Amino acid sequence: xxxxxxxxxxxxxxxxxxxxxxxxxxxxxxxxxxxxxxxxxxxxxxxxxxxxxxxxxxxxxxxxxxxxxxxxxxxxxxxxxxxxxxxxxxxxxxxxxxxxxxxxxxxxxxxxxxxxxxxxxxxxxxxxxxxxxxxxxxxxxxxxxxxxxxxxxxxxxxxxxxxxxxxxxxxxxxxxxxxxxxxxxxxxxxxxxxxxxxxxxxxxxxxxxxxxxxxxxxxxxxxxxxxxxxxxxxxxxxxxxxxxxxxxxxxxxxxxxxxxxxxxxxxxxxxxxxxxxxxx
Numbered sequence: 001x002x003x004x005x006x007x008x009x010x011x012x013x014x015x016x017x018x019x020x021x022x023x024x025x026x027x028x029x030x031x032x033x034x035x036x037x038x039x040x041x042x043x044x045x046x047x048x049x050x051x052x053x054x055x056x057x058x059x060x061x062x063x064x065x066x067x068x069x070x071x072x073x074x075x076x077x078x079x080x081x082x083x084x085x086x087x088x089x090x091x092x093x094x095x096x097x098x099x100x101x102x103x104x105x106x107x108x109x110x111x112x113x114x115x116x117x118x119x120x121x122x123x124x125x126x127x128x129x130x131x132x133x134x135x136x137x138x139x140x141x142x143x144x145x146x147x148x149x150x151x152x153x154x155x156x157x158x159x160x161x162x163x164x165x166x167x168x169x170x171x172x173x174x175x176x177x178x179x180x181x182x183x184x185x186x187x188x189x190x191x192x193x194x195x196x197x198x199x200x201x202x203x204x205x206x207x208x209x210x211x212x213x214x215x216x217x218x219x220x221x222x223x224x225x226x227x228x229x230x231x232x233x234x235x236x237x238x239x240x241x242x243x244x245x246x247x248x249x250x251x252x253x254x255x256x257x258x259x260x261x262x263x264x265x266x267x268x269x270x271x272x273x274x275x276x277x278x279x280x
Contacts, residue, residue: 033048033049033050033051033058033060033159033160033161034046034047034048034049034159034171035047035048035157035158035159036157036158038141038153038155038157040145040151040153041067041145041151042066042067042070042072042145042146042147042151042153043064043065043066043067043070043072043145043153044064044065045062045063045064045065045141045143045153045155045157046062046063046157047060047061047062047063047139047141047157047159048060048061048063048159048171048174048175049127049137049159049161050171050172050175052130055128056128056129056130056132057097057126057127057128058126058127058128058130059124059125059126059175060124060125060126060127060175061122061123061124061125061174061175061178062084062086062099062122062123062125062139062141062157063120063122063123063174064084064117064120064121064122064123064143065120066117066118066119066120066145067145069147070118070145070146070147071107071109071114071116071117071118071145071146071147072084072116072117072121072143072144072145072146073114073115073116073117073143073144073146074101074104074115074116074117074228075099075101075222076115076220076222076225076226076227076228077114077115077116077144077228078106078107078112078113078114078115078116078228078230079112079113079114080112080114080146080150081114081115081116081144081146081150082142082143082144082150082152083144084099084123084141084142084143085141085142085143086099086125086139086140086141086142087139087140087142088137088138088139088140089138089140092137093129093130093131093134094127094128094129094130094134094137095127095128095129096125096126096127096139097125097126097127097128098125098126099123099124099125100123100124100125100178100179100182101123101182102117102121102122102123102178102181102182103181103183103265103267103272104116104117104220105117105118106218106230109146110148113230114146115220115228115230122174122175122177122178123178124175124178124179124182130161134161135160135161136158136159136160136161137158137159137161138156138157138158138159139156139157139159140154140155140156140157141153141154141155141156141157142154182274183265183272183273183274184271184272184273184274185273185274185275186273186275187273188209189209189210189211189212189240190209190210190211190266190268190271190273191208191209191273191275192206192207192208192264192266192275192277193207193208193209193241194206194207195207195277197248197257197279201248201251201255201257202247202248203245203246203247203248204221204229204245204246204248205243205244205245205246206219206232206243206244206245206246206264207237207241207242207243207244208241208242208243208244208266208268209240209241210240210241210242210266210268210269211268211269211271212240212269213269214242214268214269215236216234217232217234217242217244217266217267217268218266218267218268219232219244219246219264219265219266219267220263220264220265220266221246221248221262221263221264221277222262222263222264222265223248223251223260223262224251224252224255224260227249227251229246229247229248229249231246231247232244232245232246232247233245257279258279258280259279259280260279261276261277261278261279262276262277262279263275263276263277264276264277
């Protein structure tokens with residue numbers, strides 16, 4: 001007499017579990033604002049966006065995963081390579097407000113020096129200006145991946161948006177961790193205190209205040225687009241200061257320094273600092 005009741009109970013349990021599983025999948029879809037993975041021979045990439053803040057800005061990230069033995073590039077790639085570039089669809093009201101780059105490596109590749117990453121890297125970004133009624137966002141990502149040869153990797157990454165998005169803990173944690181890996185801003189014990197370019201544009205002289213214990217800083221100077229200068233020679237001055245002379249390679253023909261802004265990244269004593277050099 002009890003058998004029909006048992007069958008009914010099992011059927012109800014299975015149906016309830018199926019409904020809950022379907023609900024969980026649906027919730028996961030609405031919570032995760034992420035594009036599909038774009039894949040090529042050298043790796044894969046995707047775009048992740050967190051829910052909008054009260055001002056409508058969204059934190060996010062471009063996640064790049066090179067395949068084993070492949071590399072991808074920093075914002076200035078070195079001797080060869082393709083720096084990452086993100087653009088929005090024509091007519092979009094949104095703007096890419098900022099893109100962050102974790103500390104790169106100098107990578108020797110068959111006699112050429114690349115500046116980039118030989119591992120997965122997450123580039124945190126902020127997108128602003130999305131209308132409240134925007135239901136999708138497409139970002140065109142153009143990067144380079146390199147092994148024996150360098151391959152352009154371009155893809156439209158489309159993310160479905162919802163005003164009711166809730167952050168997925170894993171993605172929010174990933175973006176937070178990526179921001180923590182960005183270089184610090186200048187501070188009292190780590191900064192550029194003076195800089196000057198020689199009149200012939202062949203050498204940049206820097207005075208740096210560096211963390212205690214620094215013996216030999218690593219300096220990346222990013223000049224005009226496509227130019228990065230790495231071969232600085234350091235001289236310890238004492239009192240926490242170091243003089244660094246950076247040879248400047250060939251600049252674009254008729255290049256004028258006045259009014260330009262160059263970037264500088266300094267690695268010292270396990271820390272990283274990034275700032276801008278303004279040539280007025």
